[in-house]
Structures are given as C-alpha cells and as structure tokens.
Amino acid sequence: MILWFALGFAWPAIAEMDVPPPPGALRPTITFPIFRMRVGDDPRWADPKYDDSDWTVLNRAQMPARKGIYWVRLKIDELTPVQLEPDCELAGSAADPRCDSIFTSSVFSYELYWDGELLDRNGKVGTDRKSEQTGPLEHFIRIPGRHLGPGPHVLALRVSSFNYNFDSDTFALALGIAHGDSYNRRLTRSAWLPLISFAGAVLLGPVFFVVWWLGDARRLAVLGGLLSVLVALFYWLVAWRWIQNLDYTWLRWRLEATAIVFGLAGVALNALLMEQFSFPWRRRLFAGLAVAMVVAWNLSSFYEFKALWLCRATLVASLVITGWAASKSRRGALALSVGLLAALFLVRGQRVFFLNPSFFAVFNGVVLFLLASVAWEARRARERARQATLTAARLEIELLKKNLQPHFLLNTLATIMEVIEQNPSAATELIEALAGEFRILARVSGEKLIPLASELELCRAHIAIMSRRAGVRGTFSVREVDESALVPPALFHTLVENGFTHLAPLHGQLHFELTATRDEKITRYRFVTRGVPRHDERDTLARMGTGTRYIKARLDESFAGEWTMTAGPIADGWETLIVIPTVLAPTKPASGAQRKTIAATAKGALA
Amino acid sequence: MRVLIVEDEPLLAGRLDRFCREILNTRLESIRVANRFDEAGATLAESPVDLLLLDLNLHGEDGMALLESSVAGSFHTIIVSANTEHALRAFEYGVLDFVPKPFTQARLAQALARVTERDGRAAAAAKYIAVRKLGKISLVPIDRVIYVQGAGAYAELVLEDGTRELHDKTLEKLHALLPPVFERVHKSYVVRMSAAKALHAHEGNQHELELQNGVRIPVGRTRYKELKEKLLG
Numbered sequence: 092m093i094l095w096f097a098l099g100f101a102w103p104a105i106a107e108m109d110v111p112p113p114p115g116a117l118r119p120t121i122t123f124p125i126f127r128m129r130v131g132d133d134p135r136w137a138d139p140k141y142d143d144s145d146w147t148v149l150n151r152a153q154m155p156a157r158k159g160i161y162w163v164r165l166k167i168d169e170l171t172p173v174q175l176e177p178d179c180e181l182a183g184s185a186a187d188p189r190c191d192s193i194f195t196s197s198v199f200s201y202e203l204y205w206d207g208e209l210l211d212r213n214g215k216v217g218t219d220r221k222s223e224q225t226g227p228l229e230h231f232i233r234i235p236g237r238h239l240g241p242g243p244h245v246l247a248l249r250v251s252s253f254n255y256n257f258d259s260d261t262f263a264l265a266l267g268i269a270h271g272d273s274y275n276r277r278l279t280r281s282a283w284l285p286l287i288s289f290a291g292a293v294l295l296g297p298v299f300f301v302v303w304w305l306g307d308a309r310r311l312a313v314l315g316g317l318l319s320v321l322v323a324l325f326y327w328l329v330a331w332r333w334i335q336n337l338d339y340t341w342l343r344w345r346l347e348a349t350a351i352v353f354g355l356a357g358v359a360l361n362a363l364l365m366e367q368f369s370f371p372w373r374r375r376l377f378a379g380l381a382v383a384m385v386v387a388w389n390l391s392s393f394y395e396f397k398a399l400w401l402c403r404a405t406l407v408a409s410l411v412i413t414g415w416a417a418s419k420s421r422r423g424a425l426a427l428s429v430g431l432l433a434a435l436f437l438v439r440g441q442r443v444f445f446l447n448p449s450f451f452a453v454f455n456g457v458v459l460f461l462l463a464s465v466a467w468e469a470r471r472a473r474e475r476a477r478q479a480t481l482t483a484a485r486l487e488i489e490l491l492k493k494n495l496q497p498h499f500l501l502n503t504l505a506t507i508m509e510v511i512e513q514n515p516s517a518a519t520e521l522i523e524a525l526a527g528e529f530r531i532l533a534r535v536s537g538e539k540l541i542p543l544a545s546e547l548e549l550c551r552a553h554i555a556i557m558s559r560r561a562g563v564r565g566t567f568s569v570r571e572v573d574e575s576a577l578v579p580p581a582l583f584h585t586l587v588e589n590g591f592t593h594l595a596p597l598h599g600q601l602h603f604e605l606t607a608t609r610d611e612k613i614t615r616y617r618f619v620t621r622g623v624p625r626h627d628e629r630d631t632l633a634r635m636g637t638g639t640r641y642i643k644a645r646l647d648e649s650f651a652g653e654w655t656m657t658a659g660p661i662a663d664g665w666e667t668l669i670v671i672p673t674v675l676a677p678t679k680p681a682s683g684a685q686r687k688t689i690a691a692t693a694k695g696a697l698a
Numbered sequence: 699m700r701v702l703i704v705e706d707e708p709l710l711a712g713r714l715d716r717f718c719r720e721i722l723n724t725r726l727e728s729i730r731v732a733n734r735f736d737e738a739g740a741t742l743a744e745s746p747v748d749l750l751l752l753d754l755n756l757h758g759e760d761g762m763a764l765l766e767s768s769v770a771g772s773f774h775t776i777i778v779s780a781n782t783e784h785a786l787r788a789f790e791y792g793v794l795d796f797v798p799k800p801f802t803q804a805r806l807a808q809a810l811a812r813v814t815e816r817d818g819r820a821a822a823a824a825k826y827i828a829v830r831k832l833g834k835i836s837l838v839p840i841d842r843v844i845y846v847q848g849a850g851a852y853a854e855l856v857l858e859d860g861t862r863e864l865h866d867k868t869l870e871k872l873h874a875l876l877p878p879v880f881e882r883v884h885k886s887y888v889v890r891m892s893a894a895k896a897l898h899a900h901e902g903n904q905h906e907l908e909l910q911n912g913v914r915i916p917v918g919r920t921r922y923k924e925l926k927e928k929l930l931g
Binding site for chain 1: 706707708709710712713734755757758780781798799800801802
C-alpha cells in the first residue's frame with residue numbers, strides 16, 4: 092500500500108511534466124478558433140465550400156442548450172489553434188506527428204462532418220426530447236487518410252441538445268485535434284493517477300478494519316475507515332470517466348456525486364482529526380464547516396470548482412483543528428498543519444481531474460500521516476494497558492514485600508522472643524496483632540482500592556506492634572470518616588510506618604490522627620502524627636521518600652491526575668494531606684457472622 | 699571489656715544488655731546503650747570501648763555509612779541486624795561477626811567468644827580495611843597489604859607500593875579480621891606469608907623473615923619455631 096501511495100506521489104510529477112516543443116516547430120499564438128453558428132437545419136451546410144461568412148460568430152463556451160437544431164462550422168488550417176498537446180502538424184513532418192484524429196467530450200447529440208463527409212454521430216439529432224437520442228460522452232474519431240493534409244479543412248456539426256441536463260442554458264464545446272496514438276497514450280496514462288489513488292484508498296479500508304478489530308482506538312478506526320471509503324469512492328468516480336464511456340446524460344450526475352462525496356470526505360476528515368486530537372469545540376466547528384460548504388457549493392456552477400471550494404473549506408476547518416492541537420503541542424499536529432497548509436496553497440480546480448495532481452500528492456501524504464498516527468496511538472494504548480497491568484502486579488509485590496521485609500518481620504519476631512521471656516501474655520497479644528496485620532495484608536495486597544475500614548484495621552494492628560517494639564504508647568484517633576469509602580491499600584499504614592521511623596515520641600507517646608472532609612466529588616484526608624521529628628524538615632521529607640513513593644504509585648494507579656498529596660511539619664508533629672476522588676463501596680450489609688468476626692478482630696488490637 | 703550497644707528498639711537493646719551481662723560476667727567493665735549513631739559517636743569520643751554491637755537499620759538510617767564509620771574505629775564491631783542482605787558486605791569491610799535477628803543468647807555468646815578468646819578470629823575474613831583519613835573513610839584492599847606493624851594503640855598497614863596507612867585498632871584486633879595468610883610473626887608484626895621469601899636465623903637467637911621486596915621483619919623466638927614447622931612441615 093505504501094507503494095501505491097508512493098506512486099500517487101510520483102505520478103503527478105510525471106503527469107505534469109511538460110512535453111518540450113519540437114525544435115523549429117510552428118507554434119501558433121494563443122488565439123481562439125472562430126466557430127460560426129446558424130440556427131436551422133440544412134444538409135448543404137456540411138459542404139466545405141459553403142459560404143458561412145454571414146453566420147453568427149459563436150463563443151464556443153456558450154453554445155445554446157435545449158434550443159432546437161443548429162449547425163456549427165469551424166475552418167481549420169495550420170494557424171487554427173485547436174490542437175491540444177501533444178502538438179501535431181496538419182501536414183505532418185519527420186519531426187512532428189501528424190494530426191489525424193478528432194476527440195470530443197460532448198454533452199449534446201450531433202453529426203460531425205469533416206470536409207463534407209459524415210465521420211461521426213453522437214446519438215441521434217432530434218427536433219425534440221423524444222426524437223433526440225443520446226450517446227456516449229467521449230468520442231474519438233480517426234480522420235480518414237483522404238482528408239488529411241495541410242488544409243484548410245472544414246468541420247461542421249449538426250447539433251441538438253434537448254437532453255442536456257445541467258442547470259445552465261449554455262454549454263461548452265470541447266473539441267480538439269490531435270495525433271491519435273499520442274493522445275490515446277496520454278489518456279491512458281492520466282487514468283492511472285486516480286486509479287492508483289483509488290486502489291490505495293480501498294486498501295486503507297481493511298487496515299482500519301484491522302485496527303478496529305484489535306480493539307484499539309475504535310472511534311478513530313471507524314472514522315478512518317469511513318474516510319477511506321469516501322476517498323476511494325471519490326477517486327472511483329473521477330476514474331470512471333476512463334473506465335466506462337457512459338451516456339452523456341450521466342455526466343451531470345457523476346460530477347454532482349463526485350462533488351458531494353468529496354464534501355462528505357471533507358467532513359469525515361475533520362471528524363477524524365477532531366477525534367485524533369480530542370478537539371473541544373466540535374459542534375461549533377461542524378456548524379461552521381456546514382455553512383462554509385453551503386457557501387462553497389454555490390460559488391460556482393462548475394462541479395469541479397464546487398469541489399475546489401469545498402476542498403478549501405475542508406482544509407481551513409482542518410487547519411483550525413490541527414493548529415489548535417499544535418498550540419497544545421500534540422504529537423504530529425505541527426506536521427499535519429504544514430501538510431494541510433501546503434495542500435491549501437497547492438489545490439487548484441481542474442477539469443476532468445477535479446483537482447490538480449500536486450494537491451493529491453500532498454493530500455495522500457496527509458492521509459498516510461494520519462494513518463500512521465492512528466497506528467501509533469493504537470500501539471501506545473496497548474503499551475499503556477500493559478504498563479498498567481505490570482504496575483498493578485508490581486505494587487502488589489511491593490506491598491507484600493514491605494511487610495514481609497526483614498526489618499519489620501524479623502525485628503518483630505526478635506521482639507516477640509524477648510517479650511515471651513519477660514511477659515508471656517503480652518507476647519500472645521503481640522503475635523495476635525502480627526497475625527491480624529498479615530491476614531489483612533494477604534486479603535488486600537492484590538486490590539487497587541479497599542474499604543477504609545480495612546485500612547484502619549491495618550493501621551491499628553501496626554500501631555500495636557510498633558508501640559511494643561519502640562517502647563512507646565501509640566494511640567490512634569479517627570474522626571469524621573466514612574469507613575465505607577475506598578482508598579488504596581496501605582495508604583495510611585505507610586504513614587504510620589513513617590511516623591514511627593522518623594518521629595520520636597512526645598512524653599513517651601506517639602499519637603496518630605485521621606480526619607476527613609468529604610463532598611460528593613472529593614475527599615480530603617488529614618493524617619497527623621504527634622511527636623518530635625528526628626531530623627529537620629528537608630531531611631525528613633527526603634527520608635520519607637520510599638514510603639511515599641509507594642503511596643504515589645498507588646494513587647496514580649487508581650486516580651491518575653486526580654489526586655494531590657502534601658506533607659510538612661506542624662506545631663507538634665507532622666501532617667500529611669491527601670485529596671482523592673470520593674469513591675464509595677457498593678454497600679452490602681454484613682451478615683451476623685461477618686459482624687462478629689469484624690468486632691472480634693477489632694478488639695484484638697492493643698492500645 | 700567495655701561494650702556499647704547501638705540499637706533503636708528499647709526491648710531489643712535491653713535484650714542485648716541482659717545477654718552481654720550474663721555471657722561476659724566479670725569480664726564486662728561497662729555497658730551502655732545509644733539509640734542513634736551520632737549519639738554513639740559522642741559517647742565513643744568521651745570514653746572508648748572495646749566492642750560495638752550495631753544495628754544497621756536505625757530509624758531508617760543508611761546502614762552502609764554507619765558500617766564504614768564503625769569498622770574504622772579502634773573497637774571490634776559485631777552487627778546485630780534483621781537485614782542479612784548486608785552480611786556479606788559487612789564481613790568484607792571487617793566486622794567480627796554478623797548476628798541475625800531474632801537472636802538467642804547462645805548465638806550472641808558465639809559472637810562474643812570471638813572477642814574474648816585468645817586468637818579469636820572474625821567469622822569471615824575481611825577484604826578491605828577501613829582507614830580514617832582527614833575525616834573521610836577510605837577502604838584499603840587487603841590484597842595490597844604486605845605486613846602490619848603494631849605501634850602501641852595503633853597499627854600501621856604497609857602496602858606493596860611502600861605506602862603506610864595508620865589504623866585505630868591494635869595489632870591484635872586487626873589480626874582477628876585478616877585472612878589466614880597473615881601470620882603473627884612477632885609481638886609487633888603480622889606478615890602476609892605469600893610475600894615472604896626466606897627465613898633467616900642469626901646468632902644470639904635473632905631471627906628474621908625476608909620479604910620478596912627485600913624488607914626484613916624480625917621474628918619472635920617462640921613464633922620462629924611455629925613458623926618453621928608451618929613452612930617446612
């Protein structure tokens with residue numbers, strides 16, 4: 092698919108290459124050929140020798156429509172600039188190819204006479220809608236050998252246009268004389284660009300489907316898929332001209348469909364960009380875009396130029412989105428803005444192709460870039476999910492390790508050893524507190540959030556153990572908290588730990604306090620340790636680092652971006668303030684047995 | 699023996715105190731407890747000790763810094779700690795023993811024996827000798843030490859390149875931490891035997907050990923006999 096796009100890039104460069112004029116060729120100056128017209132119908136008007144000097148001179152872009160039969164005549168000699176690229180010579184020469192064919196795209200029915208001989212018909216010329224028959228849009232006529240030569244030649248057309256279905260009252264005569272083979276080769280080559288782009292856009296569809304199916308970035312995938320379908324449809328409608336030579340009445344509908352599809356693709360592109368960059372003012376932008384598109388549609392009666400203005404409207408809207416995203420330093424926004432700006436400068440209306448190839452080159456680039464961004468985004472989403480799982484596992488391990496770590500566990504066992512020898516009943520209580528702490532830890536370490544009630548149990552058990560070990564009186568008071576609120580495991584337990592490590596008792600006592608203020612959205616917890624800090628503030632903050640790192644990781648895990656934690660000294664100790672979103676457990680009334688167990692466990696805690 | 703216990707948990711400090719008294723009995727001259735290392739430092743400056751019982755994890759302090767400072771002192775260090783991760787490193791730096799928590803009296807007795815017994819040695823030989831120079835601790839790799847010369851309350855480490863480092867420990871205490879390749883050849887000399895070249899006997903019962911770098915170390919009479927047996931036998 093990259094190859095298709097690359098070709099799409101390269102082709103416009105090739106297609107727009109100028110064929111250098113052959114050296115010494117007679118280059119006609121730019122004047123317009125003189126078409127003469129006469130309303131009416133007479134077969135003698137095909138005769139090249141007929142004198143048409145009194146006929147009306149006609150602007151070939153303003154041939155009357157739906158007005159009855161009339162004839163048009165054109166005298167062609169070396170100086171008549173009806174040749175289109177590649178240059179050819181009526182007379183033909185060694186250096187130059189010979190003009191030997193006529194080509195026309197006609198939205199009307201005709202009979203074409205060259206030097207008096209009927210060479211081609213388009214449908215059947217008629218006196219009214221019913222009697223007229225339509226024919227194919229494109230015609231390619233080889234001029235018979237006997238009529239070739241330097242000229243002058245007379246081309247006559249018998250025209251009727253009752254089935255002309257555009258809104259205008261006039262139409263343009265698109266006719267040219269060329270070297271047949273060169274022209275056909277060139278024509279084939281031009282079909283490639285839209286076809287390649289069509290293939291590329293079509294292949295994008297399945298890619299977006301796969302992205303959707305993998306489950307990542309689903310909205311983006313759907314919008315991307317939609318854009319691909321619309322762009323593919325647009326290119327198909329443009330390419331159709333070369334694929335199938337439809338009846339000329341279809342032209343209007345094909346052009347209209349092409350322009351409409353293009354407009355829709357523009358809307359889809361903007362929707363995709365909005366989704367990609369999480370643009371905040373979607374409704375307003377869509378409203379603006381809708382208005383711009385309605386205005387664009389009415390700026391020209393030519394569908395190609397309608398498409399041009401639709402394109403400009405789309406690009407301006409897209410630039411608003413990517414410009415805003417670039418101001419927020421979103422990845423890729425700046426590159427996209429540059430690309431879209433380039434496209435805006437490059438886009439030109441072009442008959443037949445709708446828009447110029449250079450524009451398509453840049454546009455393809457933009458879409459490719461977008462696709463890369465979507466894929467990149469999908470990959471990052473997967474990476475984040477994986478990280479989250481890893482983090483959760485790591486935190487669980489960290490929590491368990493924290494409390495199974497040698498310092499806590501073995502020091503406690505050493506204490507138990509001592510207490511057993513000195514005070515057996517106290518030893519039993521100590522062991523019970525230790526068991527209680529481990530029991531709770533085993534239960535909660537795998538959870539992201541636990542009820543505050545469990546957290547407080549954990550704190551009480553820990554305070555009991557540490558008090559005995561440190562030889563202080565540890566007390567815990569809890570006020571105005573909702574014990575069914577959810578908090579990360581070991582949130583306050585860690586602060587208790589820190590308290591015992593970094594604060595010395597005040598008059599033999601270390602007092603812990605938890606209070607909360609809560610509203611629907613957030614809860615503010617205030618955890619105070621009353622004691623004497625062993626070090627100065629900066630030192631204490633640094634030393635508390637490891638423990639608070641665990642807390643921060645847990646807070647990030649459950650409340651990324653929605654929490655704050657601050658800590659510092661107060662008059663008689665140390666204060667930690669934690670603000671988190673209020674999360675309540677779904678309440679399930681405890682069974683009788685559960686309540687008894689809870690009460691028994693709570694009673695087990697000392698102090 | 700004068701002992702200082704550095705332990706922040708009062709119950710465990712009490713346990714160590716009780717055990718020391720019971721194990722050392724009359725040999726115990728004084729025993730004190732400090733629960734912070736800087737407090738301990740002040741106490742040591744006032745009145746030196748022979749043995750330090752140290753917990754590496756005091757109120758979240760960095761154990762390694764404490765360790766380095768401790769082994770540079772004039773006293774023996776025995777670590778009493780819950781965190782055995784540091785045991786290997788502690789021995790490399792020159793502690794006499796590492797008693798893991800929880801500990802029994804018997805285990806502590808085993809450690810204290812290394813101090814009280816004649817020819818008591820560290821549980822594992824040191825790899826570095828911590829030397830205090832200008833307030834900083836530098837670790838001298840034992841591989842570079844040729845011999846150690848006693849100088850009263852200090853010992854002088856002589857390195858292969860000829861530099862000399864002064865250590866606060868007595869020759870006896872330092873000898874207890876060195877690997878077996880170091881022999882006490884004289885009251886004032888401990889020599890790395892792999893650096894020895896020849897043993898000379900002179901008249902008047904003077905004996906000398908010639909080192910590979912040419913230096914001659916005096917050898918004590920009794921030690922000469924042992925040495926000769928070891929080298930030849």
